[in-house]
Amino acid sequence: MALRGPLSRLLRSTLSSCQQNRSHSVAILGAPFSKGQKRRGVEHGPKAIRDAGLVERLSNLERGGREGGVRFTVCRKDNVSEELTQATESCKSDVDLNVAFHRSDTGRCYFGSFLWRVRNEPDYPVHDFGDLTFKHLEKDEHFMHVPFPRTVGRANKLLSGAVSGAVGAGHTCIMLGGDHSLAIGSVEGHAQQCPDLCLIWVDAHADINTPLTSPSGNLHGQSVAFLLKDLQNKMPEVPGFSWMKPFLSARDLVYIGLRDVDPGEHIILKTLGIQYFSMRDIDRMGIQRVMEVTLDHLLARKQRPIHLSFDIDAFDPSLAPATGTPVNGGLTYREGIYVTEEIHNTGLLSVMDVVEVNPTLGATPEAVEATTSLAVDVIASALGQTREGAHVAFPKIPEPKEDTELRL
Numbered sequence: 001m002a003l004r005g006p007l008s009r010l011l012r013s014t015l016s017s018c019q020q021n022r023s024h025s026v027a028i029l030g031a032p033f034s035k036g037q038k039r040r041g042v043e044h045g046p047k048a049i050r051d052a053g054l055v056e057r058l059s060n061l062e063r064g065g066r067e068g069g070v071r072f073t074v075c076r077k078d079n080v081s082e083e084l085t086q087a088t089e090s091c092k093s094d095v096d097l098n099v100a101f102h103r104s105d106t107g108r109c110y111f112g113s114f115l116w117r118v119r120n121e122p123d124y125p126v127h128d129f130g131d132l133t134f135k136h137l138e139k140d141e142h143f144m145h146v147p148f149p150r151t152v153g154r155a156n157k158l159l160s161g162a163v164s165g166a167v168g169a170g171h172t173c174i175m176l177g178g179d180h181s182l183a184i185g186s187v188e189g190h191a192q193q194c195p196d197l198c199l200i201w202v203d204a205h206a207d208i209n210t211p212l213t214s215p216s217g218n219l220h221g222q223s224v225a226f227l228l229k230d231l232q233n234k235m236p237e238v239p240g241f242s243w244m245k246p247f248l249s250a251r252d253l254v255y256i257g258l259r260d261v262d263p264g265e266h267i268i269l270k271t272l273g274i275q276y277f278s279m280r281d282i283d284r285m286g287i288q289r290v291m292e293v294t295l296d297h298l299l300a301r302k303q304r305p306i307h308l309s310f311d312i313d314a315f316d317p318s319l320a321p322a323t324g325t326p327v328n329g330g331l332t333y334r335e336g337i338y339v340t341e342e343i344h345n346t347g348l349l350s351v352m353d354v355v356e357v358n359p360t361l362g363a364t365p366e367a368v369e370a371t372t373s374l375a376v377d378v379i380a381s382a383l384g385q386t387r388e389g390a391h392v393a394f395p396k397i398p399e400p401k402e403d404t405e406l407r408l
């Protein structure tokens with residue numbers, strides 16, 4: 001007899017996430033584009049990230065596996081055991097399931113935990129599709145105080161097609177920016193293939209200004225406003241963007257890392273009830289809880305593809321100095337990596353943007369190198385690199401008498 005209550009649903013959705021493994025190949029797509037803001041240099045981001053060894057890192061990645069779990073409270077242990085037996089039977093053999101119970105103080109209920117772990121996932125082929133070629137339009141007057149609207153619109157249309165093609169071909173797509181206005185095309189292209197996607201925006205900034213609220217006019221600070229259905233009647237018609245319509249609901253978006261939000265953005269976040277975690281929230285709750293609530297908010301109702309839009313300025317400027325709009329008090333290295341590890345653990349990452357790496361803005365070559373190698377680290381971690389290591393090359397501990405050649 002199958003359980004029907006909330007626990008059953010919880011276990012089923014947890015289990016389905018352990019069975020998820022969206023894709024077996026990775027596509028890298030470079031988008032050398034900088035017209036979403038006024039500082040040049042961010043168009044060299046894709047080359048700088050590749051020069052930091054991205055393709056080699058991903059090709060040699062030993063994925064340690066994925067893990068996750070839930071905690072629950074129940075009154076009758078036997079019901080749960082039955083549900084778990086069914087769950088275990090339907091699970092693939094390379095998955096470890098672990099259940100633990102302990103009785104509550106009153107003795108009337110049990111606290112339980114259900115943990116799963118997919119061991120060493122196979123490595124996957126990495127395809128570098130090179131860089132897109134963007135044209136700067138000669139005649140492209142300001143719209144209100146927004147610079148380069150047609151150039152940005154057209155670049156995003158091109159990018160949208162490329163991302164849609166990569167996802168449609170079955171790849172997990174890594175988009176290297178470029179400035180953050182590129183998320184318009186990247187998320188739009190992703191949504192063409194996966195209309196039910198959800199969006200995790202890791203950034204110091206909310207990038208949700210409309211042309212009417214933006215203090216700078218820069219489109220990299222307005223990307224989310226172009227995506228949201230809920231803002232449709234607040235957006236003027238910006239030239240260059242007639243090819244797209246907003247498609248995302250405010251409840252399908254979560255921000256992590258905010259610490260520089262403009263007044264017009266704040267009223268939008270509050271009015272639309274968007275889930276966000278500022279750096280203060282991270283201080284208060286800890287990054288572990290932040291990720292738990294984030295993934296619960298987006299995935300509890302149903303498992304669906306994740307679009308991760310990662311602005312490198314989410315990190316503290318001491319770690320990622322080579323970026324156009326640094327803000328003090330950002331994510332630590334460990335917080336940033338934890339975010340991407342947890343997203344990998346869902347098995348649902350479908351597209352990831354890494355944007356705003358500007359190699360011309362580092363004060364020293366070391367500062368640039370720190371930023372680009374950090375970008376490589378978050379990408380590797382989103383794709384399954386684990387901090388605890390992996391042993392894909394070793395099916396067992398090698399013994400001296402065996403004449404085996406080790407793949408190191």
Ligand SMILES: NC(=[NH2+])NCCC[C@H](N)C(=O)O
Binds near residue numbers: 180205217
């Ligand atoms: N993607 C970014 N780095 N955005 C920074 C945006 C800064 C500011 N909120 C603006 O709208 O101009």
Ligand SMILES: [Mn+2]
Binds near residue numbers: 205313356
């Ligand atoms: Mn930012």
Ligand SMILES: [Mn+2]
Binds near residue numbers: 205
């Ligand atoms: Mn941004």
